[in-house]
Amino acid sequence: MDPRFTELLIPFLKHLRGRELTETSPLPALGLDSMQSIELLFAIEDTFGIALPDEDLNDATFATAGSLWGAVSAALAAEGGTVSAA
Amino acid sequence: MTVTTLEPAAPAPPEMAERVAQVAATAAEHAARTDREANFPVETLAAMRETGLLGLLVPTRYGGLGGGLRALLDASLTIGRADVSAAMILAMHCQQSAAITGHAGPRLREELLPRIAAGQLYLASVTTEAGTGGHLLSSDAELAADEGGLLIDRFAPIVTGGAHADGFLISMRGPDAASPSEVSLVYAHREQLRISRSGDWQPLGMRASHSVALRLAGRVPEDQVVGEHGGFSRIAGQVFGPLAHLGWSACWLGAASGALSRVLRMLREPASRARVNLSSELLLTRLSRARQRIDTVHALLRHTERMVDRATDLSTPPNQLLLNSLKITAAEQCHLVVEDLIDAVGMRHGYLRDSPTRLERTLRDLRSAALNYSNDRLHLADGRLALLDPEVRCA
Numbered sequence: 001m002d003p004r005f006t007e008l009l010i011p012f013l014k015h016l017r018g019r020e021l022t023e024t025s026p027l028p029a030l031g032l033d034s035m036q037s038i039e040l041l042f043a044i045e046d047t048f049g050i051a052l053p054d055e056d057l058n059d060a061t062f063a064t065a066g067s068l069w070g071a072v073s074a075a076l077a078a079e080g081g082t083v084s085a086a
Numbered sequence: 087m088t089v090t091t092l093e094p095a096a097p098a099p100p101e102m103a104e105r106v107a108q109v110a111a112t113a114a115e116h117a118a119r120t121d122r123e124a125n126f127p128v129e130t131l132a133a134m135r136e137t138g139l140l141g142l143l144v145p146t147r148y149g150g151l152g153g154g155l156r157a158l159l160d161a162s163l164t165i166g167r168a169d170v171s172a173a174m175i176l177a178m179h180c181q182q183s184a185a186i187t188g189h190a191g192p193r194l195r196e197e198l199l200p201r202i203a204a205g206q207l208y209l210a211s212v213t214t215e216a217g218t219g220g221h222l223l224s225s226d227a228e229l230a231a232d233e234g235g236l237l238i239d240r241f242a243p244i245v246t247g248g249a250h251a252d253g254f255l256i257s258m259r260g261p262d263a264a265s266p267s268e269v270s271l272v273y274a275h276r277e278q279l280r281i282s283r284s285g286d287w288q289p290l291g292m293r294a295s296h297s298v299a300l301r302l303a304g305r306v307p308e309d310q311v312v313g314e315h316g317g318f319s320r321i322a323g324q325v326f327g328p329l330a331h332l333g334w335s336a337c338w339l340g341a342a343s344g345a346l347s348r349v350l351r352m353l354r355e356p357a358s359r360a361r362v363n364l365s366s367e368l369l370l371t372r373l374s375r376a377r378q379r380i381d382t383v384h385a386l387l388r389h390t391e392r393m394v395d396r397a398t399d400l401s402t403p404p405n406q407l408l409l410n411s412l413k414i415t416a417a418e419q420c421h422l423v424v425e426d427l428i429d430a431v432g433m434r435h436g437y438l439r440d441s442p443t444r445l446e447r448t449l450r451d452l453r454s455a456a457l458n459y460s461n462d463r464l465h466l467a468d469g470r471l472a473l474l475d476p477e478v479r480c481a
Contacts, residue, residue, distance in 0.1 A: 015265030029268045029316060038470050057474045059323065059401035 001069045023066025050075040105137035106161045114168035120294035130172045135205030148199035159336040166340020170451045171294035177333030182209035185325045189313040210251030212242040225269045231261040239303045246297040260315040268316035279304035291450030335416035342420035345448045372430035379419040403474040404481040410464045417455035424449045
């Protein structure tokens, strides 16, 4: 996962409490609720200059840090941007 | 149905309608008394047990009636005409049974589903908690685990039928959960729990739903967790949410349809026709408006039913928005049907308890609809979901 991604994601996870964020970290259990999902989405779109396609806006995308990063990196690739390795 | 793991919507067997009619007749017979006394409709529950309707959604291989979503909604509409409290009792029990069918482990399914089908197991749900304000997906009451199993100790402010249920599905924070959002769903037999009741039950309407406050404490084996630990949010999204919004809406629509039907029958009686001017434009407009509201909710109910039957992912914003819109619209419009009818027929038949129109009771009952998982809360969720669907793709 891109460090810019984890850096913007961590403040939304109030129950992470300093533990390491991995691809399998479950976002809802770590405190991401529906209102925050929207703010997180806006933050991602602003930071990476992308728009996630509407069909990615479902529970599966927001399930884990890895699934969300998968959607973000796919959108970056579609925009022709570069994706740095985690 | 692809998502909630009910059996595909098959045409209801002919006897299904008879079973439902029998329960509706029992509900109608006792509704005035259970409303007056704010008591649970024990006779109607007995009829649900005897007719097999408690097993409405239980697959036939477990001895159930094998009904799908359509059968559940049709039963809710019919019983809702007689007594909306009784209809809600059945609809909510069926949600619980669907959660067990779709998410319980094999041992628990084999134990519970035949008993539900045989009418021996009426299920209540304990998914609201003081402090969460109807928000289902977080819990501060935590399950503790030891070598003897899972320890339950939980206060629940509102448990419909809780004094009469044979078993409970209880949501609690999972053992060792990292956050209040990791909620588990646990089944407990009545005899596995010490149950104490607090407070009185004296509501405005839905009085026969007998939704009392309970404290539940006890110990259950680990395999009575339904789904995996922390898996309640998935069950809520796939089973409880859709079946609650569809089932409640059908109950309310049944109640509003019953109210309009009784008013129309009364107006068409010869004695009434001699007294009431049926060509009054005001009366006709009010009847039209009531019927329009009913047709609107009915169309939305059936459309949402088809969406849930066909959807592969109910979590998308368009699908969630449709499910929430159904609940909000049914709650508002069914209540307004009764308001229209009270204005249409006036004080004697609109406001007095002993009128055969039963508008007074129906108005009190349907006043709860906007509060039963609050419309205000759903509008907040829908505003957020609307932001996630800038294209506005209606489901």
